[in-house]
Amino acid sequence: MRKSCQHPRHEGQELSSLTGRLRREARKVTGPRAAILEILRHHPHPLTIKEVFEELPKSGCDLATVYRAMQMMEKLGMVKRFDFGDGAARFELMNEGDNGHHHHLICTRCAQVVRIEECFPAEIERQIASKNGYQAVTHRLEFFGICPDCQK
Amino acid sequence: MRKSCQHPRHEGQELSSLTGRLRREARKVTGPRAAILEILRHHPHPLTIKEVFEELPKSGCDLATVYRAMQMMEKLGMVKRFDFGDGAARFELMNEGDNGHHHHLICTRCAQVVRIEECFPAEIERQIASKNGYQAVTHRLEFFGICPDCQK
DNA sequence: TTTAATATTGCAAACCATTTGCAGTTAGAC
DNA sequence: GTCTAACTGCAAATGGTTTGCAATATTAAA
Numbered sequence: 001m002r003k004s005c006q007h008p009r010h011e012g013q014e015l016s017s018l019t020g021r022l023r024r025e026a027r028k029v030t031g032p033r034a035a036i037l038e039i040l041r042h043h044p045h046p047l048t049i050k051e052v053f054e055e056l057p058k059s060g061c062d063l064a065t066v067y068r069a070m071q072m073m074e075k076l077g078m079v080k081r082f083d084f085g086d087g088a089a090r091f092e093l094m095n096e097g098d099n100g101h102h103h104h105l106i107c108t109r110c111a112q113v114v115r116i117e118e119c120f121p122a123e124i125e126r127q128i129a130s131k132n133g134y135q136a137v138t139h140r141l142e143f144f145g146i147c148p149d150c151q152k
Numbered sequence: 153m154r155k156s157c158q159h160p161r162h163e164g165q166e167l168s169s170l171t172g173r174l175r176r177e178a179r180k181v182t183g184p185r186a187a188i189l190e191i192l193r194h195h196p197h198p199l200t201i202k203e204v205f206e207e208l209p210k211s212g213c214d215l216a217t218v219y220r221a222m223q224m225m226e227k228l229g230m231v232k233r234f235d236f237g238d239g240a241a242r243f244e245l246m247n248e249g250d251n252g253h254h255h256h257l258i259c260t261r262c263a264q265v266v267r268i269e270e271c272f273p274a275e276i277e278r279q280i281a282s283k284n285g286y287q288a289v290t291h292r293l294e295f296f297g298i299c300p301d302c303q304k
Numbered sequence: 305t306t307t308a309a310t311a312t313t314g315c316a317a318a319c320c321a322t323t324t325g326c327a328g329t330t331a332g333a334c
Numbered sequence: 335g336t337c338t339a340a341c342t343g344c345a346a347a348t349g350g351t352t353t354g355c356a357a358t359a360t361t362a363a364a
Contacts, residue, residue: 028331028340049321062343067322085235085292087350088321105284114284118276120293129297132257132266137297140237141272145281145289180311180360201350214314219351221312239321240350 013041013095018078021096025076032061036069037093045113046082046090046104084111084142101138107147116143165193165247170230173248177228184213188221189245197265198234198242198256236263236294253290259299268295 018037019029027033039055040047047055053066070091073079079091080100094100105114120139129137170189171181179185191207192199199207205218222243225231231243232252246252257266272291281289 023332026340030331030341032342064323064344065342068341071323083235083237105280105286105289107286114286116280118280120272124270125295128257128268128270128295133300133303134257134259134266134295134297135303137257137295139293139295141291141293143277143280143286143289143291145286148285151285151287175361178311178361182312182360184313216315216352217313223352 013093015041017096018093021076021078027072027076032056032065033069035060036066040079040091040093043093045115046080046084046092048088048090050088052091082142083140103141103143105143105145107150108144109146109150112147112149114147165245167193169248170245173228173230179224179228184208184217185221187212188218192231192243192245195245197267198236198244200240200242202240204243234294235292255293255295257295257297259302260296261298261302264299264301266299 015034015037018041019034022029022033035056036052039052049063049066049070052070053060053063056066070079070081070089074081074091077100078094080094082090082092082104084090084104084106092100101119103116103119105116106112120141125137125139129135167186167189170193171186174181174185187208188204191204201215201218201222204222205212205215208218222231222233222241226233226243229252230246232246234242234244234256236242236256236258244252253271255268255271257268258264272293277289277291281287
């Protein structure tokens with residue numbers, strides 16, 4: 001997790017559209033929430049709560065507030081939770097209307113993250129569901145490997 | 153997690169072959185370890201540490217001992233760790249020589265678990281790896297849905 | 305069979321991510 | 335401006351997991 005790159009995918013999402021979304025749901029747009037959204041908006045990859053917390057301006061807000069904000073925004077579908085298996089939840093801002101289903105390729109040495117658009121074949125998933133009589137089947141999928149930098 | 157069924161896949165694995173494996177690695181075969189292996193041997197699906205702990209005979213052993221035993225056996229490749237995303241690691245006994253790579257279909261209502269043999273297509277995984285310059289790429293994949301019982 | 309070396313255990317305390325209760329504060333509808 | 339529900343900080347609680355340490359048990363060797 002090194003660069004705080006200005007990724008076009010999120011840059012496109014105006015802060016005003018995000019806060020509007022909060023207001024629409026009868027949620028208050030507070031200082032901490034605006035700050036958290038600003039941070040997410042400028043990060044293309046999932047961030048842990050602690051990472052968000054540490055990027056907060058000087059006297060940002062309480063850690064508990066970040067947890068509560070994320071929970072709330074997850075419920076509203078504004079952020080999506082990812083689990084890289086290291087014990088810390090990660091959150092990524094979602095574009096409105098997007099269901100946010102996608103995966104990542106994570107470097108097991110340096111934790112660099114690449115967004116992956118490939119997905120588990122829907123047809124096979126359908127077979128798995130029907131063969132076992134399950135309904136509403138989805139999946140959680142992440143890839144792990146060694147990134148180019150870490151191979152040197 | 154209901155039945156403690158005697159699944160053929162694990163029944164086949166003799167306790168003696170398991171303890172032999174420990175001894176070979178200069179690990180001591182203690183009461184707690186034998187008891188833990190017995191439990192794993194009789195359960196076809198990944199168990200949490202707490203589940204193992206609770207199945208232990210009356211005055212089984214300390215929780216910490218179960219944690220330590222699992223860690224050690226994971227290092228030796230005797231058990232494999234799975235993550236169903238609920239905050240508790242799960243462990244499954246591995247057959248010797250098997251790399252243990254497989255997935256599960258988990259009911260989000262009752263936590264019933266089905267072992268899945270289908271896997272993410274190797275060819276696509278290869279493409280993902282090379283496209284991004286990553287090496288030694290694997291994946292973590294679990295399916296979630298509603299089991300037949302819970303649909304009623 | 306006893307010994308000696310050392311791996312393992314129980315216990316309690318420590319850790320870390322996350323949640324929660326509560327009293328005080330604040331955004332925003334009116 | 336007022337009012338109230340939503341929100342916040344703080345500190346304490348939670349749940350999974352790890353760890354330090356002194357006591358104990360397994361195993362190889364004598």
